[in-house]
Amino acid sequence: MNRTFVIGDIHGGLRALTQLMERIQPKADDKFIFLGDYVDGWSESAQVISFLIDLDTKHECVFIKGNHDEYCAKWLRTNIEFEPWLIQGGQATVDSYKTYSDSDKATHLNFIERTKFYHIDEMNRLFIHAGFSSLHGPSQERYETNYYWDRTLWETVIALDTNIPIDSPRYPKRLKHFSEIFIGHTPTIDYGESQPIHIANLWNTDTGAGFYGKLSAVELNSKEIFQSDNLPSLYPNEKGRN
Numbered sequence: 001m002n003r004t005f006v007i008g009d010i011h012g013g014l015r016a017l018t019q020l021m022e023r024i025q026p027k028a029d030d031k032f033i034f035l036g037d038y039v040d041g042w043s044e045s046a047q048v049i050s051f052l053i054d055l056d057t058k059h060e061c062v063f064i065k066g067n068h069d070e071y072c073a074k075w076l077r078t079n080i081e082f083e084p085w086l087i088q089g090g091q092a093t094v095d096s097y098k099t100y101s102d103s104d105k106a107t108h109l110n111f112i113e114r115t116k117f118y119h120i121d122e123m124n125r126l127f128i129h130a131g132f133s134s135l136h137g138p139s140q141e142r143y144e145t146n147y148y149w150d151r152t153l154w155e156t157v158i159a160l161d162t163n164i165p166i167d168s169p170r171y172p173k174r175l176k177h178f179s180e181i182f183i184g185h186t187p188t189i190d191y192g193e194s195q196p197i198h199i200a201n202l203w204n205t206d207t208g209a210g211f212y213g214k215l216s217a218v219e220l221n222s223k224e225i226f227q228s229d230n231l232p233s234l235y236p237n238e239k240g241r242n
Helices: 014-024 045-055 067-078 083-096 102-114 152-158
Strands: 004-007 031-034 060-063 118-120 125-128 180-183 197-199 202-204 216-219 225-227
Touching: 004 014, 014 045, 014 216, 014 225, 045 060, 045 083, 045 102, 067 083, 067 102, 152 180, 152 202
Parallel strands: 004 031, 031 060, 125 180, 180 202
Antiparallel strands: 004 216, 118 125, 197 202, 216 225
């Protein structure tokens, strides 16, 4: 059976990404779905984008847009370094591009601009960076920024009484649109968990790689979890987003 891996927030941690790939040991027909936030945090954001562009030539890949990726795209378009971004990991991203040419930056901007707000596969599984606020699902979302900022899905499941049957009128309508939902954006380490969190039909795959956690992948069919080492151990002389 072909494997499909869903990978959470990377935040400039190329060493974690390459280590994760070594532990996955990709096969030629493996597919990868990345849930966004490729940049901002550790020192190799530009290098992560280059890695992903190359990976896309070797495997079937889906790339979702994260809020930090949109920050980076804004800078690549304008060359304006804005303070709210710089203090949230953007300075490390700017520094990572010091040896990159204008042509390289244009290629990276094109990559980010081609990332998707969300992806729905043939088994009606949703892949999205953050979430959506519309009761009618992401296709009816009024504000595109919600795809990479809104935490309604996550706050819904962590407050959910899992004893409520799915056919109950009290069961959250947002969760009924899809067979499974995969998100990033909110680190599971904030909830005392170092692995992806699975509640109801939702998986949160952001295990805090931007801070002191690990980079994680979930294989869709087996639900096997692969992880890197904790990022501070891979970048001992850096702070990441800590």
